[in-house]
Amino acid sequence: MTNPDNTVSFQNLQNFIQQCFEATGMSAHDAGRAAGLMARADLIGQDGHGVFRLPQYIKRIEAGGLNVTPDIHSVEDRKATALVDGDNGLGHLVMSHAAELAIEKAASTGIGWVGARHSNHAGPASLYAMMPLERDMIGIYVAVGSANHLPPWGGTEMLLSTNPIAIAIPSATNPPIVLDMATTVAAYGKVKTAAQRGETMPEGWMIDRQGQPLTDPARASEGFLLPIGGPKGYGLSLVFGILAGTLNGAHFGRDVVDFNADSKTTTNTGHFVIALDIGAFTDPDRFKAGIDEIWTQMKASPLLPGVKEIRLPGERLAQVTAQRTKDGIPIPQPLLEALSKVAEKLNVSPLATGN
Amino acid sequence: MTNPDNTVSFQNLQNFIQQCFEATGMSAHDAGRAAGLMARADLIGQDGHGVFRLPQYIKRIEAGGLNVTPDIHSVEDRKATALVDGDNGLGHLVMSHAAELAIEKAASTGIGWVGARHSNHAGPASLYAMMPLERDMIGIYVAVGSANHLPPWGGTEMLLSTNPIAIAIPSATNPPIVLDMATTVAAYGKVKTAAQRGETMPEGWMIDRQGQPLTDPARASEGFLLPIGGPKGYGLSLVFGILAGTLNGAHFGRDVVDFNADSKTTTNTGHFVIALDIGAFTDPDRFKAGIDEIWTQMKASPLLPGVKEIRLPGERLAQVTAQRTKDGIPIPQPLLEALSKVAEKLNVSPLATGN
Numbered sequence: 001m002t003n004p005d006n007t008v009s010f011q012n013l014q015n016f017i018q019q020c021f022e023a024t025g026m027s028a029h030d031a032g033r034a035a036g037l038m039a040r041a042d043l044i045g046q047d048g049h050g051v052f053r054l055p056q057y058i059k060r061i062e063a064g065g066l067n068v069t070p071d072i073h074s075v076e077d078r079k080a081t082a083l084v085d086g087d088n089g090l091g092h093l094v095m096s097h098a099a100e101l102a103i104e105k106a107a108s109t110g111i112g113w114v115g116a117r118h119s120n121h122a123g124p125a126s127l128y129a130m131m132p133l134e135r136d137m138i139g140i141y142v143a144v145g146s147a148n149h150l151p152p153w154g155g156t157e158m159l160l161s162t163n164p165i166a167i168a169i170p171s172a173t174n175p176p177i178v179l180d181m182a183t184t185v186a187a188y189g190k191v192k193t194a195a196q197r198g199e200t201m202p203e204g205w206m207i208d209r210q211g212q213p214l215t216d217p218a219r220a221s222e223g224f225l226l227p228i229g230g231p232k233g234y235g236l237s238l239v240f241g242i243l244a245g246t247l248n249g250a251h252f253g254r255d256v257v258d259f260n261a262d263s264k265t266t267t268n269t270g271h272f273v274i275a276l277d278i279g280a281f282t283d284p285d286r287f288k289a290g291i292d293e294i295w296t297q298m299k300a301s302p303l304l305p306g307v308k309e310i311r312l313p314g315e316r317l318a319q320v321t322a323q324r325t326k327d328g329i330p331i332p333q334p335l336l337e338a339l340s341k342v343a344e345k346l347n348v349s350p351l352a353t354g355n
Numbered sequence: 356m357t358n359p360d361n362t363v364s365f366q367n368l369q370n371f372i373q374q375c376f377e378a379t380g381m382s383a384h385d386a387g388r389a390a391g392l393m394a395r396a397d398l399i400g401q402d403g404h405g406v407f408r409l410p411q412y413i414k415r416i417e418a419g420g421l422n423v424t425p426d427i428h429s430v431e432d433r434k435a436t437a438l439v440d441g442d443n444g445l446g447h448l449v450m451s452h453a454a455e456l457a458i459e460k461a462a463s464t465g466i467g468w469v470g471a472r473h474s475n476h477a478g479p480a481s482l483y484a485m486m487p488l489e490r491d492m493i494g495i496y497v498a499v500g501s502a503n504h505l506p507p508w509g510g511t512e513m514l515l516s517t518n519p520i521a522i523a524i525p526s527a528t529n530p531p532i533v534l535d536m537a538t539t540v541a542a543y544g545k546v547k548t549a550a551q552r553g554e555t556m557p558e559g560w561m562i563d564r565q566g567q568p569l570t571d572p573a574r575a576s577e578g579f580l581l582p583i584g585g586p587k588g589y590g591l592s593l594v595f596g597i598l599a600g601t602l603n604g605a606h607f608g609r610d611v612v613d614f615n616a617d618s619k620t621t622t623n624t625g626h627f628v629i630a631l632d633i634g635a636f637t638d639p640d641r642f643k644a645g646i647d648e649i650w651t652q653m654k655a656s657p658l659l660p661g662v663k664e665i666r667l668p669g670e671r672l673a674q675v676t677a678q679r680t681k682d683g684i685p686i687p688q689p690l691l692e693a694l695s696k697v698a699e700k701l702n703v704s705p706l707a708t709g710n
Contacts, residue, residue, distance in 0.1 A: 281438045
């Protein structure tokens with residue numbers, strides 16, 4: 001299905017992204033770190049949140065909307081909590097810093113909850129929720145989405161974003177359980193993909209301003225995403241937005257900047273990340289064996305007619321990661337062309353594809 | 356609509372429940388505390404989780420399935436976390452203890468996350484999420500539900516419960532935002548209510564074992580509740596169950612005891628409660644003013660056709676609480692009769708109704 005000429009190794013992808021960032025004036029350290037996280041987003045199958053975003057980030061840097069030499073630092077600090085000011089740096093740098101701080105606090109107190117403000121789009125939520133895993137910790141990450149796509153339940157003013165949550169839980173012999181979900185039935189990226197493919201959306205993804213089902217993705221701008229469970233998903237989006245945004249002094253509600261439409265205005269994106277030390281509750285090996293038992297129980301459930309197998313959150317992520325580690329990361333032709341333009345503009349070597 | 360003879364004051368309701376519990380051998384202190392929380396559940400409008408449950412609790416106590424003199428104590432303790440063993444006591448006693456401990460830890464470290472095992476049904480989630488509010492803290496509560504009502508997505512074995520979450524956030528002049536939701540489209544109590552009233556359920560609440568919509572609540576035992584957002588709600592139920600159950604050494608998955616069908620077997624119910632100190636992130640008054648601004652923004656949104664107003668989570672709770680504080684708590688006739696039987700059996704004075 002994929003043209004092998006259009007695959008790229010993790011290392012080559014990271015190197016390419018790093019060179020692009022360095023060409024904008026970012027330090028080698030920061031550029032390497034951000035590039036590793038972006039390439040990892042592609043490696044784990046989050047195609048819409050990896051190198052796909054590079055042209056947009058570069059555009060924002062060139063427009064003066066993103067600080068390539070941020071001073072990321074804590075403005076509040078308690079034993080188990082902190083508030084980090086990202087100084088308008090790349091979200092990847094801010095949130096990997098925040099996750100490390102949360103892990104450090106969890107090792108000392110059992111839990112670390114670190115919020116961030118003056119940050120930016122940080123890629124997929126699961127990246128940061130998974131960081132605590134290798135320390136036998138559970139990770140939780142929530143963000144204010146980078147554009148508003150839904151109104152409060154019953155309304156028509158888009159005041160809320162898809163505000164995603166990710167929760168990562170380690171197991172002993174199975175992949176970690178990694179839930180990474182928007183609080184809407186469909187993420188906006190799925191609407192854009194349907195539009196590109198000329199497909200019709202199922203009822204339940206979007207409604208228009210009359211409250212009627214909207215199934216033509218080309219008309220997406222005339223409607224809103226629907227939250228999961230109706231008022232429940234609205235409630236989740238609202239409280240997650242407050243915890244990730246308002247509590248941290250970051251934008252939420254009417255203040256949110258649509259980073260797709262505006263590359264210049266500071267987004268003041270808010271997020272938070274939690275590391276929870278399993279050892280503060282039980283023996284980590286015993287816990288991880290318990291998660292294996294849960295995998296076994298769920299997988300063994302009899303199936304509804306037409307269903308092939310029960311899936312657990314994180315299962316596809318692990319499969320894609322293993323496959324792409326072995327075979328390389330596929331880069332669609334239009335993206336490859338967009339990255340060539342970026343490379344040319346920044347005067348760096350183009351992305352090296354092929355195995 | 357309500358017969359005024361069937362209303363009861365908060366104080367009379369608490370006194371009645373306390374007398375019932377004392378008659379089972381519970382200490383006056385514990386009985387008063389549990390009774391206050393149960394009466395409060397009714398005061399805030401959570402009718403299915405207040406005194407409605409008393410006959411069931413008494414039945415469980417008499418069957419030997421609930422310990423009326425529990426030694427509730429921490430088995431793990433770190434600076435910002437603890438694991439409480441409820442010694443098979445009433446969930447209300449275990450989780451109010453846990454919430455107080457979480458608040459104490461948050462005051463010292465910024466956050467407290469306290470898990471519990473060997474607990475029982477604790478009434479509405481919002482009770483415990485709201486406890487931190489008066490200390491200018493945000494509260495979060497999650498529980499493993501007390502009976503399994505849904506399979507993993509695509510399966511037919513009921514391994515998961517509605518595992519609810521509650522999040523409470525204070526405001527300056529508006530009611531607190533209190534989200535209290537099951538991870539299913541409808542809570543099982545709504546199905547039971549529809550059955551009692553002989554109503555048809557809307558499609559989307561339940562499916563049968565062939566995956567077809569189930570709309571006759573009398574057939575509820577032939578099907579399953581549907582999670583919000585399909586696989587997303589399944590994922591939330593799964594990870595909440597792990598965090599509230601498995602992490603604490605409490606039952607989850609196949610182990611969960613249906614406390615409606617079985618009054619004797621120890622439930623080993625798991626929950627956790629988080630207190631997050633707003634002052635660890637920002638000035639609490641500034642934060643609460645920000646929540647007022649969010650109320651204003653949401654309320655001001657233009658409306659979809661046919662919608663009367665935007666509601667915020669916690670709005671109805673505040674309205675019902677104010678009304679019932681003034682007018683008393685309505686007790687439906689069948690419940691009043693059930694409570695009379697409990698009073699007679701325990702040889703305590705019947706519930707004093709009327710204003």
